[in-house]
Amino acid sequence: MPILRILLLRLLTTVVTLAGVAVIVFFVIRVVPGNPIAMMLPPGATEADIARLSALYGLDKPLVTQFWIWVSGVLQGDFGTSISTRQPVLGLVLGRLPATLELSVMALVMAVVLGGAAALTGTRYRGGRTEGAIDVANGMALSVPDFLWGLILILLFGVLMPVFHISGRVTPSLDLPFSTNFYLFESLIRLRFDLWADIVAHMFMPALALAIPLAAIIGQLLKQSLKETMNLDYVTLARTKGYGETRVILREALRNAALPTLTLVGVQFTFLIGGTVIIERLFSYEGLGNMAIDAVINRDLPLIQGIVLLFAVIFTAVNLIVDLLYAVLNPRLRHA
Amino acid sequence: MTALVIRNLSVRLRKGPPLLRRVSLDLAPGEVRGLVGESGAGKSMIGKAVLGILPPSVEITGGEILLEGTDLLRLPPADRRRRIGASCALIPQDPLTALNPSHRIGPQITDRLVDILGWTRRNADARARELLAEVQIPDPDRVMRSYPHELSGGMRQRILIASAFAAEPRLIVADEPTTALDVTVQKQILKLIAGMQARHGTAILFVTHDLGVVSKVCQRLSVLYSGMVVEDARVADFFRAPRHPYSAALLAATPKYTDPTAGLNPVPDAVIEAVRAEVAAFDREVAHG
Incomplete structure (x- = not known):
């Protein structure tokens, strides 16, 4: 009985913790200088190339919208696609x-x-x-x-x-x-x-x-x-x-x-x-x-x-x- | 044969002052001897020396502890330990700290029987049940499956008493077994120990600072001051006419609950000085060989 209560209580706090971690990691890595598109493009890429690639990964949308897209994906088991390897994140990580x-x-x-x-x-x-x-x-x-x-x-x-x-x-x-x-x-x-x-x-x-x-x-x-x-x-x-x-x-x-x-x-x-x-x-x-x-x-x-x-x-x-x-x-x- | 003879036992703090000064006493089979004295007089130290549980800061500098004729101090450590485990037991002072919080009660009573004396688990369990019934614990089977924190202090002291008698020891050291208990429980526990002692015929060294307790359960007593036995007497004689001035003063200082108007009679300074002088004289004599 008490073990069950510990488990339930833990499940609740875990949800809150993970939500907090999700928010922090999402925004912090976007505040830190450097961006993935610049890493992918060859030297001499035009503004238009950058814009096109950004749009492809949804990086042109407002931050909050991006966050919403990511979170709703995660809740359905879709953690997005790795930019550098172009494979699903979940598979890579697991x-x-x-x-x-x-x-x-x-x-x-x-x-x-x-x-x-x-x-x-x-x-x-x-x-x-x-x-x-x-x-x-x-x-x-x-x-x-x-x-x-x-x-x-x-x-x-x-x-x-x-x-x-x-x-x-x-x-x-x-x-x-x-x-x-x-x-x-x-x-x-x-x-x-x-x-x-x-x-x-x-x-x-x-x-x-x-x-x-x-x-x-x-x-x-x-x-x-x-x-x-x-x-x-x-x-x-x-x-x-x-x-x-x-x-x-x-x-x-x-x-x-x-x-x-x-x-x-x-x-x-x-x-x-x-x-x-x-x-x-x-x-x-x-x-x-x-x-x-x-x-x-x-x-x-x-x-x-x-x-x-x-x-x-x-x-x-x-x-x-x-x-x-x-x-x-x-x-x-x-x-x- | 006497159950226990202690001869000239001297104990001191390592490279420090003496704690026991050539203590001698003996204990016939089935006899109860009270060890009384104020705190620090060394009464517990004697019990610990007998059971081989002196703290590491303390060393035995001389004397003999003869358990049924065998000098424990001359035995190799492992033999001494086994010997003590097989024929001695301790009833500790504080029942709340003397049981292991993570073991069930049953194994804490039977462990010595099974591990040291080689009984079968079944026999040991039967023995534990019998003992718990003897110390008037209702539903022994349930208690044996319980953990210490589920039981009251009085219950735990009964269990410790049962456990002490488990292997039918020749000698039990009772180290202030009622001091930590409620006054109402004290009486019952004292009666219980006296009853068990009479039935099993076990010799007991009864450490206490309460002369009232001595008058109820002991046949003889040793009065200690500063690690020295100042009086060794039969209890009946002692209460009629204590021989040493210090023990007389100690007896007079015992509060009388029957007469609340009597007030307290502390041991007079003159008596303390006299007995201190005696201790000093003893130390001088030892120093000069």
């Missing part, structure tokens, strides 16, 4: 979405595993040299931005010790039997571990670059709340029952300590998705972020609008998932 989703989720999993391991180890050996070393590593991971990690990784594992691919999503010469664009997922389902290994070897470094700063945040926050939880009465009571330190941490403390971290991971994950824009560019990874940069360079207005809207949908969905997870993990909320 075609790239799986690549970015796989990259982000892979990065999130890496961040949770690395950060969780750091936090648990740090708590288990708190007050000693191990915890000190973990704190130093966390600090370093946090003070270097994701794209710089990307460059460092390329240097380490792409150049000095070339074990991973530094560009693309999959080796181009491979024959792909996939019917969706979820390559990583589909290669597993089809038990094509050869392809899976190739995809992972491409994805590993960009995902790790995205994951490292988030892992550091998770590690620090989770360790902090684990250490606080370890002093609570119910943990002390569990010790008297005969449980060892490791089991006390995992059984008694982890679940309660994970709650505040979870909220933060939700917020940080949206930053991580934002980070894919630069990381995908750096690794020539064919995802939404890379497409977004091309769209901005080409002043491809409909495509920019489509990508931004899709990002907004992803952010809202991530926040919704976090809220639902929180309700599942915290029994006090479930019955409230």
Whole structure:
């Protein structure tokens, strides 16, 4: 019942959020200097050519009318046509979405595993040299931005010790039997571990670059709340029952300590998705972020609008998932 | 064999002042001993030392804790932990914070039986149901499926008491088990602990600052001041004629609810000075070997 209420409430706020995003992106990219027609025409085009092309894309109409045309199209599932590629925006964007989703989720999993391991180890050996070393590593991971990690990784594992691919999503010469664009997922389902290994070897470094700063945040926050939880009465009571330190941490403390971290991971994950824009560019990874940069360079207005809207949908969905997870993990909320 | 013997137990803050000064006491099987004293006297510290839950800021500098003849302080840590889990239990002070908010009640009673003592889940569940009935909780099955936040403070303390008796321990440390409760609930809980203790024949170290409680449930008591046992006596003798001036003053200071006109009788300054001098003399003696 409460979960249903959360969902309904969320759906309402999502509609308002998306409407706001639509308005802002539509008008802001038209205020910013540069226009798509100028990008398309060869040098020496006449005023008449410009006018004709503008009319073709509806760019000669008043802004509000243009907005209305776009919005009514979107509501019917038509996101317009990309100016630079002359293909429908929706198809382009949805075609790239799986690549970015796989990259982000892979990065999130890496961040949770690395950060969780750091936090648990740090708590288990708190007050000693191990915890000190973990704190130093966390600090370093946090003070270097994701794209710089990307460059460092390329240097380490792409150049000095070339074990991973530094560009693309999959080796181009491979024959792909996939019917969706979820390559990583589909290669597993089809038990094509050869392809899976190739995809992972491409994805590993960009995902790790995205994951490292988030892992550091998770590690620090989770360790902090684990250490606080370890002093609570119910943990002390569990010790008297005969449980060892490791089991006390995992059984008694982890679940309660994970709650505040979870909220933060939700917020940080949206930053991580934002980070894919630069990381995908750096690794020539064919995802939404890379497409977004091309769209901005080409002043491809409909495509920019489509990508931004899709990002907004992803952010809202991530926040919704976090809220639902929180309700599942915290029994006090479930019955409230 | 005595259930618990503590000999010359000394505890101090790491590189700091002593918190327990050569504390000695013993506890026969099925006996209840009160540990009384003002806050900071070290009464809880004794219970924590026995259960192996001293905070990391504190260290044991000497002495023995013999649990049924075995010195816990000489056991390797893992053995000591298991030994304590199998034959000791804690009734904590605050029932609102002593249950894990994200686990159901049932597993919090049975966890020790299943994980440490190797019972089957079915037997452990049956045992938990039996215990909850014994502490007069209606509908034990529903309560076992509940989360702590769904239950009142009094209910939770009953559950913690049931859980403490689950493995039929030889020794229970009750750390001010009624202090956090409503006055009306305090009496019931005290009666409940006394009843359970009598039925199960468990030895209890009863930490409290309330001499009234001691007179109701304990057979013997240790009066502590500044980590030193100033008096060790049978409860009946103590209430008739306390031997040490400090414990006499402490007894006189106990408010009498039956006589509201009596007012408060704080421990006189002269008595405090005298007992402080005693502690100082003890420290000097220790320092000179």
